[in-house]
Structure formats: structure tokens, C-alpha cells
Amino acid sequence: MNATQEARSPKAVRISSTPDELADISPLLDAAAAGVGDVPALLALAKDVGETAPKPGTGSTAFLWEILASITAVDVAAGRILEPHLDAAAILAQAGAADFDDAPVDLPFDGTWGVFAAEAPGLRLEAQDADGAVVLNGSKPWCSIAAQLDHAVLTAHLDGGGRAAFAVDLHAAGVSFADPEWTSLGLREVPSGTVHFDAVPAIPLGPAGWYYQRPGFAWGGMGVAACWFGGAVAVARNYAESLKKAADGGREPDQLALAHLGEIDRTLTGLTQYLARTAARIDAGELSGAGAWSEALRVRGSVAAAVERVQSLVSQNLGPAPLAFDARYGKRMADLSLYIRQHHAMRDDAQLGALTFKGDHPW
Template structure:
């Protein structure tokens, strides 16, 4: 990545081109979770995030969609197609799905749709009369589907093109159901995919830490900065070990027969979120404002990681984990 780019639209365009290249090259044909090579899958996502977090967000969504389609028996992705998973459920009006002659149609607005202008297809959650359900849609703008320009004014993760998408309120957008009602969240892969996001956070944290590592290799940064570097090393190695352990556990129980998937995902995401937050704080304290003000790539990475980490729901997720530990017992 060119650390000197300043124009947001130019930067987003470059990230989109790199995403297209990753798909078309076959580099995103990653092992599915639980097939014996989950470590390999997460290593690839981590490497993408270390390179650029917006690119990793697009690639992670595509690979997650491919895994979901395989798990729920959805349509085979067309060659060269680029997929997103648009499944956020923020407060406010929900996207609605209605059965009509010959199929289903979606109506309303979906928020937080990463890759809104570069994905060719998407898996979208919508409300039906029987409950929430997952649908596959063509995401090419037009034919009733329109990304809402300006609906992500933030700097962080700007190149992931995470916009609101409006589905025609009158005619709707044709959609193909994937799996049963509540099938998206009830499948074992839901927690496996959630755990995989932590691999992206870890990769982003590595990228931030490398600014401190490079500075320490080039000059005398002083004992306090070296202490921060030592703490960063311990934290990142801890996160990597946790990712490897979780990947091996998923491969050993791909169908989650032990009912450990939710607790594993919550535990892993909480740990990696804490590590990434600590790394950003320590690098900032060690190096001051210099890299944030004068290193465009570093400043962008910090802004992106700050936003990306908010996929972790903080105390709400910790409370959910605590409830599971209280119910099932601890494995300390």
C-alpha cells in the first residue's frame, strides 16, 4: 500500500481493485472452517489484515459467504463473483422479506453493507412473518437495489465501502432463501465465522505494532519504548497462540457436538480485542504523535482497527461469556 495516498475515493478504488484481484486470482479460495485447515484459513485472513484492514474486511466477508453457502446448501457462487455478508441488526427499521409468486422479495434499507459498490452478490438477513432468515441477492446496483452515498462519512474503514443499501420499497428486490428460518445463526459455522474475524483484528494489530518494531530497529527509542515493545511482543504471541488453539478445536469438532462454539468465539474475540486495543495504546505511548501525524499508512491503520474492533460488543459480549461460564463451568 502506498502510504502517501490522501484522496479517499482514489484509495477506495485501489482497495476495490485489489479485492477484485484477490477473488479472480483464486487466492481467496480458502479452506472452509472445520475441514482440518482452519489455521491456514485464519493465517490468510491475518496476512490480508496486516496488509490493509479495509481489504481484509472485504475478503473476510467474501470467504465467510462462501462458507455459509456451503454449510446451508445455498446456490454455488458463480465464477468470479464477489460476495458480502450483510447481516448487521442495528436498532431501527429492519429489512423485510415477503413471499411472492415464484419466490421472495426484499424491501427496506440494510445498514453496514461492506462492499456495497464492489460486491456482485450478497447474503442478507431479513425479517419474515416466521422470523429472521438469510437470503442471497444480486448486489449489482440497479434493478431495485441502491447503495446510499454518504452513509459512511467516517475515516476509519472508509475503503471497505460500508454503506446503507436501499431495497426498492414498492417493487422490492428478488431474493433466494438460504437455509431455514434462524438457520444463519443456529448453524455451527456462525460461531466459527465470528471467531475468524479475530484473525483479522490480530493481523491489524501486527501491522500497528510493526511501526514500533521498525522504529526500535532504526534508532535508540529509549527504555520506556522498549518496555512497550516487550509488552506488545507478549500480547501478540498470546493472541496468536489463542487463535491456533481455537482453530485446532474447531477442526477437532467441526459440527460443534461439544456445544463449545459460542463460548470459544466469545472468549477468543474478547482476548484479541483486548490485545489489539493494548497494542494501539502502547505504540502510541511509545512513539507519540509522530507516526499518527506523519505516517499516512500507520494513521489509517489505527483508524481502521479502532472501528473494526467495534464488531466486538464490549461488555455485552463479556456478560454473555460470563453467563455461559456460570452455567457450564470454567476450564481454567
């Protein structure tokens, strides 16, 4: 299968849905394949998907993750653009359903959205009272393609301490975008830079801490892992097709190549079963309490480790040629390597270990 054929016939990534259910994803995958490298087209796809995609915890979490994984398998950057848009939709829905002391949140989900919650030394975004309203002042780092988005859910520091989430119009007066100075060869279409806010009106989405304490925070983190999983599946599919192509040309895979394919198979099959079980637990209400974040750390860590292992095995077997001469393969490997760095490796494991030490574990 060459790159053109792969682009013409994208295949969904199955977690637990039936083939008929997955068939509904096919038009989305065709659109993702047609939009590779075209950010406006991928944003238009995100808007279309956002109108119909299920929210996590509402009975179809596995299908949501299949959408994320399948589009990322077509193009990692497409998944990277889609995921925060769907996460923002979920956050607004969760804020709308929450029982806050103030008036309930009721925001239309229109346009394109990002989610910006990262922090960086020397940069601080503050939410301040302005005659009963809230305005944002300061700077927010790691805001991916912010200049091309309409809205964002972001976190800001409060005068009384802590951080809270807010919805903001990125076209509002007082919003300015620094040059991202993005030099990465991975996710070149999705540069992250700093956004500056000067007395920009914002709508609160819950009190201090709500953004991080809600179960949806953990669910959203697992949605990112579903994207990583889709990227790993695409790398594995590419490897299997390469072995078949070589065999068709008279070069049968040796024992080492088959052993690595077998390891990839059991790794991805195990993750598929884990994601299916976890999605079912979310929908059953079993991951809506204190244990949700522990499970998110397990899922994210397991998927991130699997991605790196699959990439390593495939790179060792295929050698330098596809990295040098296959643009689609090289792009996927570079995009995925950068994307999984959202996982903080041993620091996340240390956080999980602290929770485990307190007794938050299933064993």
C-alpha cells in the first residue's frame, strides 16, 4: 500500500464498536485524509465532528475515542486539532450541568475552540473583577493555533488564590498573539505560542478548582491518550503492510521481524481491551470520583509507553529508508513523537505512585 492508496482508503480504529457503527466514521476519515496539511480544512472538520460526536460519560465514550483514534491514525495533526475542540465541547456541557452557586453556564458551542491550561515560568494569566464582570490580564503559554481559533477554554489565576476556568472570545479586543517561533518538524501545522490578554472579558466556568476536580478532567486526559493510540495503530499498520509488500516481492520476513510484529500485536490488542473496559466504566459511572485521575494516569502512561515501543520496533526493522523517502511515514513519526510528550513520563508515574501509596489502586 503506497501513501496515495492509504490516503484514499483510511480505516477506522476499533475499540469496541460494531463494524456498522464504525462505518459512520468513514466520511470523517475521508475528510481528514483530504485535509492533511490544510489547517482551515481540519478546523472545518473539527466543527462538523463537534456537532454530532458524543460527550464522554454519556454512554458512548468508546465511540468518541474511536473517532479520535481513527482521525489521528489518518493524520496525527488532524487528531491534535480535533481533540481540544471536542474537549471544549465537553467542558462547556459539564459546566452547564453543574450546580454552581452563581447562574448556570449557558454558552453556545459555535466556531472553533481550543483548551489552554498550561503554565510556564515567567508567564501568568490573571482573572480580575471589573464591576461585577471578569477580565483577563497577562499571558498564557502553549496555546496551539490560537490565532486561527474563535474561542478557548483556559485557566487563569484568581485574586483569592487558586485557578479557575473561563471561556474567552479570541477575536475580542485586547487579545494578541506572539509569534510561536515554532521550529519543530513534528506537528508543523499546529504551532503553540503565547497569547497576551489585556482586559479581555471572560465567562467563568465554575469556581476555583472546579476545572481540575471534575471527572471530565480525567476523561479528557484519556481522550488525548486515545489519539496517541490511534497514531500507534497507524505506525503498526504501516509496518505490517511493509512486511507484506516485501513478501510479495520475494523477501519473506525473518524471525526477528515477525517477533516484533507479534509484540506490536499483543501490545495494541491489550490496549484496545483496556480502553474498551475503561470507557465502559466511565459510562457506568464507576470513574466519576476520586479514582478517575489515577485511572487516567494509568491509561495515559500505558498508551505513551506503547507508542514509544511501537515506534522503536518499527524504526529498527524498517531502517532509515522510510524516514528519508516516505513523507507520510516521516511526518507521522515526527508528529507522534512530539504529541506524546504531553505525557510527563516518570513525573506522571511519580504522581500515580503517590496516589497508589495512599491506597488508590485496584490490586
